[in-house]
Amino acid sequence: MSYTSKDIKNIVAEILENKKDKGGVKSLYFVGCGGSLGALYPAKTFMEKECSNIKSALINSNEFVHSTPKDFGENSIICLSCHKGNTPETIAAAKLGKEKGAAVIILTWLEESEIVEFGDYIIQYSFDASPDHLKGDIDYAGEKTMCALLVAVETLQQTAGYENYDKFYEGLGMITGIIRNARKHVQARAEQFAETYKDDTVIYTMGSGAGYGAAYMESICIFMEMQWLDSSSIHTGEYFHGPFEITDANRPFMIQISEGSTRELDERALKFLHTYAKRIEVLDAKELGLSTIDASVVDYFNHSLFNNVYPIYNHELAEKKEHPLSTRRYMWKVEY
Amino acid sequence: MSYTSKDIKNIVAEILENKKDKGGVKSLYFVGCGGSLGALYPAKTFMEKECSNIKSALINSNEFVHSTPKDFGENSIICLSCHKGNTPETIAAAKLGKEKGAAVIILTWLEESEIVEFGDYIIQYSFDASPDHLKGDIDYAGEKTMCALLVAVETLQQTAGYENYDKFYEGLGMITGIIRNARKHVQARAEQFAETYKDDTVIYTMGSGAGYGAAYMESICIFMEMQWLDSSSIHTGEYFHGPFEITDANRPFMIQISEGSTRELDERALKFLHTYAKRIEVLDAKELGLSTIDASVVDYFNHSLFNNVYPIYNHELAEKKEHPLSTRRYMWKVEY
Known part of the structure; x- marks a missing residue:
């Protein structure tokens, strides 16, 4: 079946x-x-x-x-x-x-x-x-x-x-086109990102709302698992209640600016980063075309967008680091 | 009121x-x-x-x-x-x-x-x-x-x-005594911990179940906020699905071995750490006396135990690092 x-x-x-x-x-x-x-x-x-x-x-x-x-x-x-x-x-x-x-x-x-x-x-x-x-x-x-x-x-x-059932299916019909455009749109900056961060040992991801899961996945599956970098996914609403104290001119942050109800949380964190950090990579769902999906349902499409834009960055980073995304030391190799 | x-x-x-x-x-x-x-x-x-x-x-x-x-x-x-x-x-x-x-x-x-x-x-x-x-x-x-x-x-x-209402209140009546004993019990090893990790820049915390929140708090409020260390709280059930690839002989892990239904998850992660990591600090709820609380409700007391044992470690670490827990660069000091 x-x-x-x-x-x-x-x-x-x-x-x-x-x-x-x-x-x-x-x-x-x-x-x-x-x-x-x-x-x-x-x-x-x-x-x-x-x-x-x-x-x-x-x-x-x-x-x-x-x-x-x-x-x-x-x-x-x-x-x-x-x-x-x-x-x-x-x-x-x-x-x-x-x-x-x-x-x-x-x-x-x-x-x-x-x-x-x-x-x-x-x-x-x-x-x-x-x-x-x-x-x-x-x-x-x-x-x-x-x-x-x-x-x-x-x-x-x-x-x-x-109540927003039809709008949701409308959004579903649009997401593939949005993602394809967004992936092309970030190509040049992904190359720049890889060049800039190829020697770093720590990269944080940040996000909020229904899109937070994408920040979590990028942190644990890519940065930690596939690139052996120290990392954590910081919720932008939690950032100001502890994690922001590690912010300085050197630590890199990759931040998702979501479209929809929690955008304000992300923008607040970004504003702080622009003041006290220097090494920031911004994925902005609005710039990446997500706003064409109806506001009543757009929250739920952030994850899919971010999660499919990350691979462009990940590929470039792996190339520049000469550490293929397929390399593992434990997974599928040892007993656990 | x-x-x-x-x-x-x-x-x-x-x-x-x-x-x-x-x-x-x-x-x-x-x-x-x-x-x-x-x-x-x-x-x-x-x-x-x-x-x-x-x-x-x-x-x-x-x-x-x-x-x-x-x-x-x-x-x-x-x-x-x-x-x-x-x-x-x-x-x-x-x-x-x-x-x-x-x-x-x-x-x-x-x-x-x-x-x-x-x-x-x-x-x-x-x-x-x-x-x-x-x-x-x-x-x-x-x-x-x-x-x-x-x-x-x-x-x-x-x-x-x-169904376990009375058992819960029994546990509540026991937790203060358990915590006081546990805090004394870890004093010497907390001093050793501080001496060992005082020059590290990254420390991970690990936990599961109802006690996971204590690992989260130690990571964001103490290591990140109060000691400016890079950190993340890794769920022991998630560890083998990404994060464990960062494990090596140098990275320090502070792991909570909870008492109750998710103990097996924590023990599995600890077993792996003992094989592939070298710098591990174990907080074991069983050893710290939590098992005297009835098995039907003990899960819910792990957080309180771990969260109140951490301060002994935190104080020693701050002393050894000469970085008081009260030091902030942004919190309550700048606009955010």
Whole structure:
């Protein structure tokens, strides 16, 4: 059984129908590890802000298995993200979902893998598998982040209703074009970025709102995992309550200026950086074309934009550092 | 109007009574900035794991004000933490609560401050105001973290019921003694820690479960804010999905081994560290006496233990670095 993102509306409808005589759907858990957890962040933010009738949470797979919410069971949906379908902790979470009678939705890239037998619904997402994700010819509306968001959007729409439902799908129809333009737009500055920061040992990322997950992913999956740099993702609303004390003329910050409701937080942090820091790389969603998406839903598209602009920077940085993005010392190599 | 932690049961009862003819309490938001946000983390985890009937979320104050959950209003409780009552973003969140008709609970240290006029209930928490929090003669059960947890525990108990309610209060009665012993227990190793790491420029913290907030606070409030070190708090369940690639013989890790349901995650990360890292400081809740609290509730006491053992280390580190914990370059000094 294999699905595409177009089927998500039907998947949610089927789950709601199946759960009707069992008391309905009362909780929706988003579960994954690392980049596959970060990719679910916009869906978590969507539920937090838009939905009042269904409990939701974003939880690391291993924490979910060891410290399972007590209401997790036949009134739950668990939406898991597992790129190659072989992450043991996420397989365990899917298996737990099956055992407990939850509806198990698995977002994954490959058609066949270890995890699929534990899913009631397998959503194969689109993914740019070209070296360093540079080709950019995929349908970005079908990526895992958007699939998870659609699970959230459809769950809300088909239960309590979502007032901006049509606007959301309009935005979804625009995101691929926006991302493709943005990736071209940053090419020259990405080369400059790589030249400037190639000898640094620390780079911070910053972000807020539904886009924060992209800053988290860039920090842990790229800077730490693939470039062995010290890093942390700083929430721009948290910055002034501790982290900003490390700001100086030398430390580099890569900051996401989001479009939508939390833009003011990002702009405030940027203003401070412009005063006290000197080495700042700005990704501005407005400049990158995101403002053409309706203001009522634009928050939820920041992640997808930033997360797909980063690869242009990452490729250049890896080239200049002569440290390929595929190099690992532990992952898939040693026991852990 | 001023309350102590003993009144939390009555505060929640009064709110539930007042909200009864308005449709009851449907959401409970925990809101704050920096250390005051991190301190609310165990309450968030408690709601996520134990409670199915009331929506809950943990949100930075400025994000909450700019991107307010749409259901926030007269069926909500907002529980804010604001140490000196003068954090503008948290004052704005409290004000928003008043305007929207939510029940506003403010956890604060001082009796009089700017924020108190926007609170329906002011809970003055206990706080060790001695230099570097070294005196240790306070009632740790009355700290802000425990007050927030009690708001969560009482809200669940007085609505759907909480099966481990009595065990929780038993634990609360034990935590002060456990912390006092633990603080003495780590004195010698804290001195050694300071001597060993006094010239480092990066220190990571690690943790999981309801105790993760303590790792976050140590990273952003102490290492970054008060010692100007590069730092990040790594979730032990996330470690193997990116961050662990920065592990080597030189990078220092301060890891919390929690007691309770996520201990296995922490032990797995520690095992890896023992194999590939050389500079590791372990805070083990079991060794520090937390296991005497009942297993059904012990998860929620990790934060309080770790957060109150850290000051012993922090004081020694500041002494050895000759960088007092009170030194700031921006906070309270420049415009931001």
